[in-house]
Amino acid sequence: MTAIPHASDLRPGFADPVLSGQAVYRAVLKGMSYPGRLQALPATVDAPPPLSPVAAGVLLALADLDAPVWLDPAGLATDDVAGWLRFHCGCPVVEDRATAAFAVLDATSAADLEGFALGTPEYPERSATLIIQVPRLAEGEGHTLTGPGIKGSTRLRAEGLPEGFWRALADNRLLFPQGLDVILAAPEGLACLPRTTIVSE
Amino acid sequence: MQPNDATQAQDTLDGYNFAYLDEQTKRMIRRATLKAVAIPGYQVPFAGREMPLPYGWGTGGIQVTAAVIGPDDTLKVIDQGADDTTNAVSIRRFFARTAGVATTERTTQASLIQTRHRIPEAPLTEDQILVYQVPIPEPLRWMEARESETRKMHALEEYGVMHVKLYEDIAHLGRIATSYDYPVRVNGRYVMAPSPIPKFDNPKMDMMPALQLFGAGREKRIYAVPPYTRVESLDFEDHPFEVQAWDEACALCGATDSYLDEVVIDDAGGRMFVCSDTDHCTQRTASREAAE
Structure with a gap:
């Protein structure tokens, strides 16, 4: 985790950090505002694998020295990824998940959401935002979502997520106003599940 | 200005970052807005910056707008419903010069609307974001001066005092006399100050298709009402909420x-x-x- 990659091995960040950062933020804002709706990533990112371009774009737009990032030890916490984030975002890459503002997980390890910051009753915003890499997202099928930002109900299929993830998400919902917010990152774009979203079969 | 056409900014200022604020400040505000959307009606503290205009002129709204706005946006700014008052004109010009965005006076043409004390009459759509300028974000502040207490009251959902205030109106005057900044409950949880909009506008907030963001510069708070979210004006069974x-x-x-x-x-x-x-x-x- 501590090795610094050689500069010539370092992949680039956004071509235009200001305008791409704004565009990606707006996609995330729209995603959080309309949970379950797929938002395409309005920028191209040459992310260091196994970090996906969409997850990398979200981090480039939102992570910095005030927003520590935690990387899933099961695959994502490589020197390449950590070095790339440190260089482009200037963010601390932390090993203690409780201190992370953003946590990047692979779908396969998303059943265990214990230990991330949940905020406090007085300051519920001090909670982690999880960026979960999934192989595919599709609207109009899969789980039914209701809650703020959703007119009536909507459906979202997120592939590769274990059953335990959906159970953890239901528990997370009960903690409101505390709780985790989730950004699902797939090759086709991102979709969000803020803590207010109610997921049913 | 042609009322039918968005006006493209002619020249932008050199030497300033896009939309005035530096990138780290924007990221901080952006993270706050995302958490605000995830916790409807809850006031997220943020590290409000000093802006090139005094508190009370929309410093909170401007910071939110600066963090949200992009080159493709068309900005409308209103002050008490009017596009042509000093505050609205200067804020519109500020973003035309620092972000080079198109501006408009037409509600239907705007993608981003910054407002002081009104919600436009034309219904807003999913492709629009409404940014409110907020002087006092804490609805409980007139009853409880201590921030540590109001924070606890929100955490415990302890809102009886707000109903007592409204009831005192009825006891003294026979009706609820609050006519602006009329308290609302968002998604059945947080009591929120809708900013000093007339209570006439309160019903427009309920299940609005557009995202509503609130920025309080002096008090350094950001909060939000996501689209399609219940916003109820507080009232009593025998004294239901009424608009002017x-x-x-x-x-x-x-x-x-x-x-x-x-x-x-x-x-x-x-x-x-x-x-x-x-x-x-x-x-x-x-x-x-x-x-x-």
């Missing part, structure tokens, strides 16, 4: 369904009622003239 109504119609466009300002027009006590939303009034007048 007028006996007059707008003297300029004849509207009977919009919020009217009373304007004194001479020294003899003469007065007229006109739409507070200037774009609404202009569009109605234009379509009436076109029909004639």
Whole structure:
């Protein structure tokens, strides 16, 4: 985790950090505002694998020295990824998940959401935002979502997520106003599940 | 300015970052807005910056707008419903010069609307974001001065004091006399100050398709109402929430369904009622003239 990659091995960040950062933020804002709706990533990112371009774009737009990032030890916490984030975002890459503002997980390890910051009753915003890499997202099928930002109900299929993830998400919902917010990152774009979203079969 | 067309900014200022704020400040505000959307009605503290205009002129709204705005946006700014007042004109010009964005006075053409104390009469859509300028974000502040206490009250959902305040109105005056900044409950949880909009506008917040963001510069708070979210004005079963109504119609466009300002027009006590939303009034007048 501590090795610094050689500069010539370092992949680039956004071509235009200001305008791409704004565009990606707006996609995330729209995603959080309309949970379950797929938002395409309005920028191209040459992310260091196994970090996906969409997850990398979200981090480039939102992570910095005030927003520590935690990387899933099961695959994502490589020197390449950590070095790339440190260089482009200037963010601390932390090993203690409780201190992370953003946590990047692979779908396969998303059943265990214990230990991330949940905020406090007085300051519920001090909670982690999880960026979960999934192989595919599709609207109009899969789980039914209701809650703020959703007119009536909507459906979202997120592939590769274990059953335990959906159970953890239901528990997370009960903690409101505390709780985790989730950004699902797939090759086709991102979709969000803020803590207010109610997921049913 | 042509009322029908968005105006593209001519020249932008050199030496400033896009939309004035530095990138780290924008990221901080952006993260705050995302958490605000995830916790509807909860006030997220943020590290508000000093802006090149005084507190009370929309420093909170401007910081939110600066963090949200992009080159493809079309910005509309209103002050008490009007596009042509000092505050609205200077904020619109500020973003035209620092971000080079197109500006408009037409509600339907805007993708981003910054407002002081009104919600436009035209229904907003999913492709729009409404940014409110907020002077006092804490609805409980007049009853409890201590931030540590109001924070605890929100955490414990302890809102009885707000109903007592409304009840005292009824006891003294026979009705709820609060006519602006009328407290609302968002998604059945947080009691929220809708900023000093007239209570006439409160029903528009309920299940609005557009995202609503609130920025308080002096108090350094950001909060939000996501789209399609329940916003209920507090009331009592025997004293249900009511909005203002007028006996007059707008003297300029004849509207009977919009919020009217009373304007004194001479020294003899003469007065007229006109739409507070200037774009609404202009569009109605234009379509009436076109029909004639």
